[in-house]
Amino acid sequence: xxxxxxxxxxxxxxxxxxxxxxxxxxxxxxxxxxxxxxxxxxxxxxxxxxxxxxxxxxxxxxxxxxxxxxxxxxxxxxxxxxxxxxxxxxxxxxxxxxxxxxxxxxxxxxxxxxxxxxxxxxxxxxxxxxxxxxxxxxxxxxxxxxxxxxxxxxxxxxxxxxxxxxxxxxxxxxxxxxxxxxxxxxxxxxxxxxxxxxxxxxxxxxxxxxxxxxxxxxxxxxxxxxxxxxxxxxxxxxxxxxxxxxxxxxxxxxxxxxxxxxxxxxxxxxxxxxxxxxxxxxxxxxxxxxxxxxx
Amino acid sequence: xxxxxxxxxxxxxxxxxxxxxxxxxxxxxxxxxxxxxxxxxxxxxxxxxxxxxxxxxxxxxxxxxxxxxxxxxxxxxxxxxxxxxxxxxxxxxxxxxxxxxxxxxxxxxxxxxxxxxxxxxxxxxxxxxxxxxxxxxxxxxxxxxxxxxxxxxxxxxxxxxxxxxxxxxxxxxxxxxxxxxxxxxxxxxxxxxxxxxxxxxxxxxxxxxxxxxxxxxxxxxxxxxxxxxxxxxxxxxxxxxxxxxxxxxxxxxxxxxxxxxxxxxxxxxxxxxxxxxxxxxxxxxxxxxxxxxxxxxxx
Numbered sequence: 284x285x286x287x288x289x290x291x292x293x294x295x296x297x298x299x300x301x302x303x304x305x306x307x308x309x310x311x312x313x314x315x316x317x318x319x320x321x322x323x324x325x326x327x328x329x330x331x332x333x334x335x336x337x338x339x340x341x342x343x344x345x346x347x348x349x350x351x352x353x354x355x356x357x358x359x360x361x362x363x364x365x366x367x368x369x370x371x372x373x374x375x376x377x378x379x380x381x382x383x384x385x386x387x388x389x390x391x392x393x394x395x396x397x398x399x400x401x402x403x404x405x406x407x408x409x410x411x412x413x414x415x416x417x418x419x420x421x422x423x424x425x426x427x428x429x430x431x432x433x434x435x436x437x438x439x440x441x442x443x444x445x446x447x448x449x450x451x452x453x454x455x456x457x458x459x460x461x462x463x464x465x466x467x468x469x470x471x472x473x474x475x476x477x478x479x480x481x482x483x484x485x486x487x488x489x490x491x492x493x494x495x496x497x498x499x500x501x502x503x504x505x506x507x508x509x510x511x512x513x514x515x516x517x518x519x520x521x522x523x524x525x526x527x528x529x530x531x532x533x534x535x536x537x538x539x540x541x542x543x544x545x546x547x548x549x550x551x552x553x554x555x556x557x558x559x560x561x562x563x564x565x566x567x568x569x570x571x572x573x574x575x576x577x578x
Numbered sequence: 579x580x581x582x583x584x585x586x587x588x589x590x591x592x593x594x595x596x597x598x599x600x601x602x603x604x605x606x607x608x609x610x611x612x613x614x615x616x617x618x619x620x621x622x623x624x625x626x627x628x629x630x631x632x633x634x635x636x637x638x639x640x641x642x643x644x645x646x647x648x649x650x651x652x653x654x655x656x657x658x659x660x661x662x663x664x665x666x667x668x669x670x671x672x673x674x675x676x677x678x679x680x681x682x683x684x685x686x687x688x689x690x691x692x693x694x695x696x697x698x699x700x701x702x703x704x705x706x707x708x709x710x711x712x713x714x715x716x717x718x719x720x721x722x723x724x725x726x727x728x729x730x731x732x733x734x735x736x737x738x739x740x741x742x743x744x745x746x747x748x749x750x751x752x753x754x755x756x757x758x759x760x761x762x763x764x765x766x767x768x769x770x771x772x773x774x775x776x777x778x779x780x781x782x783x784x785x786x787x788x789x790x791x792x793x794x795x796x797x798x799x800x801x802x803x804x805x806x807x808x809x810x811x812x813x814x815x816x817x818x819x820x821x822x823x824x825x826x827x828x829x830x831x832x833x834x835x836x837x838x839x840x841x842x843x844x845x846x847x848x849x850x851x852x853x854x855x856x857x858x859x860x861x862x863x864x865x866x867x868x869x870x871x872x873x874x875x876x877x
Contacts, residue, residue, distance in 0.1 A: 314684045323701035328590045345710035395595035398588035417603050424610035424851030451598035469738045481587045510695035529695045561693045565686045
């Protein structure tokens with residue numbers, strides 16, 4: 284290689300390195316910009332919720348940039364929202380509704396998925412097809428009929444009225460069926476030879492071996508029901524004392540002269556548990572449906 | 579074990595799931611469709627009167643109602659969020675589908691809006707969109723807006739629906755990003771490397787390789803997103819309840835307020851719901867055709 288060629292090659296390499304460095308910097312700049320876009324409402328609300336509003340009179344959430352970076356911090360907004368708005372009551376409603384929904388979904392799905400995955404019986408394919416068909420049914424008007432049905436069953440305005448219509452889902456049954464299908468058939472045969480009943484096989488073999496899928500399904504269900512607004516607001520329309528946080532937090536917005544610091548505190552009480560669940564279990568979410576199916 | 583015993587056990591285990599699905603999923607679809615052709619109100623329900631078949635009368639009522647026309651138009655307007663949401667989500671998925679330090683952190687943080695309740699989103703974005711809120715303050719700080727001409731974005735008939743759509747975008751892009759990421763795993767890395775060696779730019783690779791190869795995932799995501807847009811209701815209730823001056827009043831908002839807000843007319847509400855369902859079917863079909871045809875030249 285002649286010296287001038289060598290110099291040229293070196294220059295090209297240097298240029299490539301510079302370009303690559305700029306490319307990486309640019310990538311991180313974009314990543315950071317999207318990060319800010321995604322989480323700034325959360326951080327701003329967090330900042331508002333811990334702002335000490337008693338320091339100066341007439342302090343407002345709209346006094347920027349102080350509102351974004353409060354200097355005097357306090358937890359008194361949280362105490363106040365629990366005392367004056369009875370936030371604890373709504374928190375308990377959320378916990379009760381979420382608990383019943385998660386347990387119900389897991390029970391119904393774990394039971395129904397077993398015959399679909401491992402037993403042979405008449406109309407099996409038709410039933411599985413019908414369950415999957417619920418995913419594409421037009422359900423625009425279902426909420427009307429369901430409210431009427433709940434009233435006929437005398438469970439409109441109760442926890443059960445919220446929970447019972449939503450625990451049997453194609454998603455839950457599908458996830459558990461996939462989990463059961465992955466368990467080796469020899470295990471089941473051995474158990475049958477030893478005289479185990481189908482119920483014993485389900486409770487002693489299938490369910491213990493499907494814990495990752497059960498966990499994933501439980502977490503998806505928990506996050507979904509904790510956050511949902513429309514259905515609980517309708518099913519509890521006759522008994523607003525049972526509203527979960529997701530509904531109550533908007534009622535809160537309309538109450539006691541709309542103290543935004545207290546509203547922000549209420550919002551954080553609702554957000555933080557689910558954020559914690561998400562951070563601990565993010566691998567399930569980041570893999571989409573696959574995360575639930577493969578556990 | 580005998581076949582009869584197996585059948586018995588199988589149906590026993592399926593029973594809770596099937597009875598609940600039957601009562602709360604299948605029955606409402608069938609009975610709701612029937613109600614669409616019947617006269618049935620809250621008063622009838624209270625008096626235990628059976629729905630009375632009236633043929634297409636409810637549909638005449640619905641189509642003659644200017645409020646429903648407004649609602650349907652606003653629901654169609656809402657579809658504008660779909661292409662933007664899908665393109666950006668796909669681009670973000672490509673961006674985070676690299677092996678870089680901290681990339682898992684960024685991916686997870688983009689999912690946080692997805693796990694944020696719509697009611698919390700309403701609380702937070704209400705402050706962002708307010709007249710003295712974060713957006714206007716930023717614009718004033720950048721001298722792009724004068725304080726005297728500032729307004730609240732959710733209180734203005736021209737901007738309210740777009741402001742809500744933007745929240746749908748904010749809440750949705752992380753969700754579709756995850757679906758697209760799963761699809762991107764299926765594209766062999768050699769393709770992209772070969773294109774880079776041939777001197778293709780990032781945007782060329784995106785439009786000529788990624789988009790054509792991702793067509794099945796794009797179809798699925800557009801379908802989900804289109805149906806969600808035409809059925810938009812929750813966002814509307816928590817942000818504006820249809821206002822100001824019905825500028826955010828959507829088709830499903832009509833169904834909801836006919837059944838439980840205005841006049842408790844379940845028949846008319848169901849008929850309107852059937853119309854929205856039909857629009858959803860047509861859009862799904864168009865979506866499918868469009869995505870398949872545009873494939874002809876690209877692949």
